[in-house]
Amino acid sequence: MKTEIVAMILAGGQGTRLGKLTRETAKPAVPFGGRYRIIDFTLSNCTNSGIYNVGVVTQYQPLELNEHIGNGAAWGLDRRNSGVKILQPYSSADGEKWFRGTANAIYQNLAYIDSQNPEYVLILSGDHIYKMDYMEMLEFHKERNPALTVAVIPVPIEEASRFGIMNTDSTMRVIEFEEKPKEPKNNLASMGIYIFNWPILRRYLVEDQAKARQLEDFGKHVIPSFLKNGENIFAYSFDNYWKDVGTIESLWEANMDFINPRHELNIRDQSWRIYTKTIALPPQFITRKAKVKYSMLVDGCYIAGEVYHSILSKDVKVGEGSKVTNSIVMAGATIGKNVEVAYAIIGENAHIADNAQVIGTPDSIEVVGYSEVIGGLKDEEA
Amino acid sequence: MKRHKLCAILNLSKNFEELKPLNKNRPVAALPFGCRYCIIDFMLSSISHAGIDSVALFIEKSGRSIYDHIRSAREWDMDSAITGGTFTFSQQRWKHRHFMENNHGQDYYGDHRLFMKKSRAGYVVVMSGEYVLNLDIDAVVQHHFTTPADITVVYQNVPAEQFGKKAHLKFLEIDEKGVATNLKEAAPEDKKLAMNTEIYILKIDTLNEIMDRANADGVYADVGEVLTAYLPMYHVNAFEYTGYLAGIDSVDAYYDRNMEMLEEAHFNSLFHSSKPVITRSKNGAPTFYAEESEVREAQCATGCEIYGKVYHSLLFRDVVVEQDAAVENSIIFAGGKIGRGAKLDYVILDKAVTVDEGVELCGTRDAILVVPKNTHVTKEWRP
Numbered sequence: 001m002k003t004e005i006v007a008m009i010l011a012g013g014q015g016t017r018l019g020k021l022t023r024e025t026a027k028p029a030v031p032f033g034g035r036y037r038i039i040d041f042t043l044s045n046c047t048n049s050g051i052y053n054v055g056v057v058t059q060y061q062p063l064e065l066n067e068h069i070g071n072g073a074a075w076g077l078d079r080r081n082s083g084v085k086i087l088q089p090y091s092s093a094d095g096e097k098w099f100r101g102t103a104n105a106i107y108q109n110l111a112y113i114d115s116q117n118p119e120y121v122l123i124l125s126g127d128h129i130y131k132m133d134y135m136e137m138l139e140f141h142k143e144r145n146p147a148l149t150v151a152v153i154p155v156p157i158e159e160a161s162r163f164g165i166m167n168t169d170s171t172m173r174v175i176e177f178e179e180k181p182k183e184p185k186n187n188l189a190s191m192g193i194y195i196f197n198w199p200i201l202r203r204y205l206v207e208d209q210a211k212a213r214q215l216e217d218f219g220k221h222v223i224p225s226f227l228k229n230g231e232n233i234f235a236y237s238f239d240n241y242w243k244d245v246g247t248i249e250s251l252w253e254a255n256m257d258f259i260n261p262r263h264e265l266n267i268r269d270q271s272w273r274i275y276t277k278t279i280a281l282p283p284q285f286i287t288r289k290a291k292v293k294y295s296m297l298v299d300g301c302y303i304a305g306e307v308y309h310s311i312l313s314k315d316v317k318v319g320e321g322s323k324v325t326n327s328i329v330m331a332g333a334t335i336g337k338n339v340e341v342a343y344a345i346i347g348e349n350a351h352i353a354d355n356a357q358v359i360g361t362p363d364s365i366e367v368v369g370y371s372e373v374i375g376g377l378k379d380e381e382a
Numbered sequence: 383m384k385r386h387k388l389c390a391i392l393n394l395s396k397n398f399e400e401l402k403p404l405n406k407n408r409p410v411a412a413l414p415f416g417c418r419y420c421i422i423d424f425m426l427s428s429i430s431h432a433g434i435d436s437v438a439l440f441i442e443k444s445g446r447s448i449y450d451h452i453r454s455a456r457e458w459d460m461d462s463a464i465t466g467g468t469f470t471f472s473q474q475r476w477k478h479r480h481f482m483e484n485n486h487g488q489d490y491y492g493d494h495r496l497f498m499k500k501s502r503a504g505y506v507v508v509m510s511g512e513y514v515l516n517l518d519i520d521a522v523v524q525h526h527f528t529t530p531a532d533i534t535v536v537y538q539n540v541p542a543e544q545f546g547k548k549a550h551l552k553f554l555e556i557d558e559k560g561v562a563t564n565l566k567e568a569a570p571e572d573k574k575l576a577m578n579t580e581i582y583i584l585k586i587d588t589l590n591e592i593m594d595r596a597n598a599d600g601v602y603a604d605v606g607e608v609l610t611a612y613l614p615m616y617h618v619n620a621f622e623y624t625g626y627l628a629g630i631d632s633v634d635a636y637y638d639r640n641m642e643m644l645e646e647a648h649f650n651s652l653f654h655s656s657k658p659v660i661t662r663s664k665n666g667a668p669t670f671y672a673e674e675s676e677v678r679e680a681q682c683a684t685g686c687e688i689y690g691k692v693y694h695s696l697l698f699r700d701v702v703v704e705q706d707a708a709v710e711n712s713i714i715f716a717g718g719k720i721g722r723g724a725k726l727d728y729v730i731l732d733k734a735v736t737v738d739e740g741v742e743l744c745g746t747r748d749a750i751l752v753v754p755k756n757t758h759v760t761k762e763w764r765p
Contacts, residue, residue, distance in 0.1 A: 034668035035684070073456070259670070261687060267667040268685070278663040280457070282653040283417030283681040283696075285646075292677055296668035298684055299418070311668070 003082075005138060005195075006118040007051045008109070009042055010102055011126030012059030017247045020369035021347065026058065028126030029065040030251070031330045031348065033258045033267070034311045035298045037068055038245065039126040040276045043075045043084070046124075048272050049134040052082040053116050056126065057105045059089055059098065074277040087112055101216030102192075107205040113198065121201060123194040123218065129254060130191075130242040131265060131272050137236050138195060146232035147200045148223070150174065151193035153242050163189035164219050166235045174233040177223045188235055191242060194218060200231065241265050252345060252365045255311050255328045259296050281314055289320060305335070319354070326362075330370075339375075347372060388523065388583075389501035390429045391494065392422070393604040394511035395442035395474045398550075400632030403754050404732065410630055411511035412447035414715055414733075416643050416652070417696050418683040420451050421630060423661045424514050424652075429507070430458040431657040432519035435466025436501035438494070440604055445472035457660050469497055478602060490602040491593040498586045506589055510580035510606045514628040514639065516655050517581065522621050526583045531619035533588065533609070535562050536581035538623050539574045548631065552578040552610055554620060562620035564613055579623065580606045588616070626652040637730060637750045640696055640713055644679055666699050674705060683716070690720065704739075711747075715755075729753060 015027025022030060028039035039056075046054050054077060058065055065086075071077075072084030087109045089098050099105035106113070106123065113121060120141065122134055132151075141149040152166050160181070167176040167186045178184070204225065208215040215221045226233055241264040245251040257263060267274060281300030286292055291306040300315035305322035312318070312329045319337035329335070329346045336354035343360035347370040352358060356375025360366030368374055394409040404413060411422040422439075429437060437460060441448060448470065454461040455468045471477075471493050481490055489495070498506055505526075507519060517536065526534040537554050544551060553565040554576040568575055589605070595615075596608045603611075626648060628639035642648045653659060666685030671677060675688045682688070685700035690707035698716040703709055706723040717734035720726065724737045728745035732755040737743065741759055745751030751765055 261670050261672070268687075273665055274667075275665050278665065280418070280659065280661040280663055282649070282659070283683050284669060285649065286677050286680045286682070288679040290678065292671040293675065294673040295671050297671065297682075298668045307671075 003053050003116045003118045005051055005120040005122055005134075006053045006055065006113055006116045006198075007046050007122040007124055007134070008106060008113070009039070009046075009054060009056045009124045009126045010105060010192075011039055011056050011065060012062075012099060012105065013125075013127055014060045015127065015246065018245075018251065019248060020367050020372075021248070021251070021345070022061075024061055024370060025064040026060045026062060026126075029068055030245075031313055032129060032245070032251075033255060034296050034313050035278065036274060036276050038129060039065070039068070040075075040274055041129050041131065042124050042126050043069070043072075043077070044272075044274045045130075045132050045134060047075045047077060047275065049132075051122065051134060052077060052079055053118070054084045055087050055109060055112050056084060057087045057099065057109060059105075062086075062088060068277050070277065075275045085112060101220075102218045103205065103222045104216045106201070107209065107215075110202070110205070113202075118198050121196045121198045123192075123196065125192040127246070128191070128242060128244050129265070130238075130240065131274075132193075132238060132240070132242075134193075134195075137193070137238075140236050141195045141234070144232070144234050145197075146173075146234045147197055148226055148231065148233045149195045149236050150223070150233060151191040151238050152188035152235045153191050153238050154187050155189045157184060157187045160184035160187045160189065166190055168235050172235045172237070174223075174227070174235050177219070177227060179219055188237065190219065191238065192218075248345065248365050248367055249363070252328060252343075256309065256326065259294060259309065259311060278314075287320075290318075305337075305339075313348075333368075336375075344368065350374070351376075386505065386523075386527075387501075387503040388432065388434045388505045388507055388519075389436040389438070389498060389503040389586075390434050390507045390509065391438045391440065391497070391605060392425055392509050392511055393440050393580075393606040394422070394448065395440055395604050396510065396512055396550075397442055398512070398631045400634070401630070401636065402633075403752055404633060404636060404730070406754065407444070408447040409441055409443070409445075409511060412451065413630060413636065414698055415514055415630070415640060417681050417698050419659060419661050421514055422448065422451065422511065423659055424516060425509050425511070426452070426455070426458045426460075427657065427660045428515065428517040428519050429509075430460065430660060432507075432523070434507070434519070435460050435462060436497070436503065437468045438497040439468060439470045439472075440474050440493075441470060441472040442475050443473060445470050448472075451662060453662070457662050465502070471497075474604070481602060489593075489597055491597065491605070494593065494605060495590060498589070504586060505583060506586050508580070508582045508584075508589075508606055508609060512630050513579060513581075514626070514630065514652070515579075515623070516625050516652055516657060516659065517623055518625075518657065519583075522581070522583055525619070525621045529560060529619050531561070532616040533582055533584040533613070533618045534621050535613070535618055536579045536621050536623050537562070537576040538579060538627050540577045542568060542572045542575050544575070544577070550631065551629075552580070554578050556620045560620050562613070562618045564610070576620065576622075578610065579627065580610060581623075582606075582609050584609075592616075625655065633730070633750055633752060637713065641694075641711075643681060643696070644694065664699065672705075675703075690722075707737075732757070735759060 011028040015022040077084040284301045287304045290303040304320040305318040308325040313331040317334040321338040324341045327344045330348040332349040344358045344366040349371045353376030394411040554562045555565045669686040672689040676691045682697040683699040689705040690703040701718040704722040707720045715733040719736045721739035723740045725742040729751040737759045
């Protein structure tokens with residue numbers, strides 16, 4: 001059976017700079033915005049774009065991610081002849097095969113893509129928060145029919161040296177690619193979203209394996225190799241909200257921005273809904289003494305204290321006399337009585353005992369790890 | 383057939399005049415409850431936790447609202463490709479009339495028999511669709527096997543003054559051995575009475591026999607009523623259910639039982655037992671509480687946006703309370719939009735009601751104002 005397009009979501013990244021939050025889970029599985037995980041945005045984009053053949057390539061700490069994605073039903077990806085497939089590294093007669101880079105991860109999953117027999121392959125990253133109609137990008141690609149279309153986003157020129165920059169001509173044809181250029185000539189940053197004509201990419205990857213085995217990474221190896229061989233590459237410009245929450249501070253900041261009901265992502269837009277795996281929990285319970293201001297809460301929360309400028313995920317308890325400000329509290333965390341939490345990220349199922357304090361600053365967000373327990377001992381001793 | 387396997391029959395065909403207009407176009411079991419649930423969720427969850435995967439739903443009129451909610455019943459693990467499933471038998475009122483006109487004297491209970499036979503179960507649990515509860519059906523089954531009887535009936539002790547007030551309630555007389563019969567008359571000194579919840583566990587063979595008798599006697603009704611009527615002919619054991627139970631049979635009961643969810647003891651006994659209540663999730667965005675909002679003693683589902691005041695009230699999904707609006711002592715169903723400066727007190731807004739800016743809607747503690755589904759409440763609007 002012929003498939004027009006297969007999406008491959010690269011979800012193996014560790015996200016080292018997220019510290020405690022990615023010690024035991026992959027970055028795409030990191031919670032965001034109260035009830036989502038980062039990968040929900042990419043998966044929902046696939047569903048909303050009408051792409052139902054989706055491979056999720058995992059490698060680093062995949063347990064939570066596998067559990068979350070399951071059979072893909074939450075995103076409508078549990079279909080008869082298509083749906084989501086989780087692709088993990090495997091060993092074979094050739095030995096163990098850890099993925100050595102983004103392009104290598106695709107090469108190692110040649111069998112999956114071949115089984116779908118697509119015309120195009122859409123390469124996505126599971127690390128970014130954005131809403132995008134991939135079909136519009138595919139239309140762009142089909143009109144020009146290059147070997148590769150790269151999605152790009154304009155960034156402030158003074159920040160361009162942190163990104164992979166595409167230098168284009170007036171028709172958006174890519175003439176040069178510079179990874180983190182010291183003196184950027186352009187401000188169009190690669191979003192790590194690629195549409196390849198599959199037969200071309202396949203030929204490059206297979207031929208390289210027979211020879212030099214150098215094509216490990218799309219940015220570092222595949223794009224330069226395409227350019228060197230005169231393959232056509234176009235840049236597809238995207239200028240809506242797009243965020244790479246690579247660090248604790250950027251994750252915190254992106255969440256704080258997300259509280260705003262006029263946020264660009266427009267999470268309440270029924271025509272482009274973000275789906276996630278959920279379990280049913282009782283409603284949010286705000287007691288007589290509680291105060292909740294400029295915050296977002298989801299199911300199962302029980303609030304007896306005060307919550308300001310914060311995002312609370314499911315099943316979070318805030319005890320009497322406690323105050324949570326400018327913070328993210330992840331699912332299942334309990335905050336005891338008379339606790340103060342400010343400028344912090346509280347990990348899933350963490351416990352902040354009565355009278356404890358977790359206080360960071362806007363420049364140095366305090367992080368409590370998953371299932372970590374803070375305080376409590378002093379009270380028992382006393 | 384697995385001898386100890388159970389299937390379930392839910393009777394959703396009861397209707398109550400006192401629930402109007404909330405029950406217009408929907409069975410009681412399809413009424414929303416507790417901000418994000420449907421009354422049927424509580425029964426389906428109890429059934430699901432007991433590992434039952436075959437459920438028959440007998441519905442008085444249209445089943446649309448029930449189908450829309452449960453779909454494949456995946457959430458309750460009833461969509462296995464191998465066995466089980468939810469089987470709906472709607473338009474029972476019409477079928478009853480048709481039967482009386484055309485098929486009188488034949489088997490009225492063919493649907494029940496076919497469902498039970500195909501379920502490959504040996505036992506059946508029968509429940510009535512107007513109850514909110516969190517029942518451990520395994521415990522009732524255990525009781526049924528350890529104290530053998532033809533039928534086990536589930537009851538709850540309730541204050542005696544309820545007897546007489548609500549004519550449809552049935553009570554049981556239970557002796558010291560736990561054997562139950564229908565109560566003929568309450569003694570004046572009784573403080574508590576054993577209310578029959580119309581939850582029964584029995585062998586499928588026994589139910590078939592009871593349906594045979596009903597056919598022979600010309601009794602054509604829902605099987606819950608039939609079971610209640612034929613109890614005296616069988617050895618019946620009683621199981622006391624001490625958990626949360628709310629019978630939703632009037633607007634007052636609907637209001638009071640929802641509002642008492644704001645009392646933690648009730649809330650916890652219904653929702654925080656070891657058996658969580660399962661419902662269909664709808665991917666709502668988190669609820670937004672604005673800087674100028676004031677929310678106290680309230681429960682909210684997801685998808686809401688609150689800019690105004692909400693006191694002692696329940697908000698279902700996707701409700702918007704605009705600036706300077708005040709919602710007090712009220713229940714707002716999904717999709718309600720409360721305009722700027724509007725005031726609501728002691729009202730129930732059915733689904734997707736829009737209240738214009740500055741409108742005041744006030745019921746009282748004794749006369750809750752119910753605004754029907756999809757109403758646009760302008761300043762000129764009158765109940």
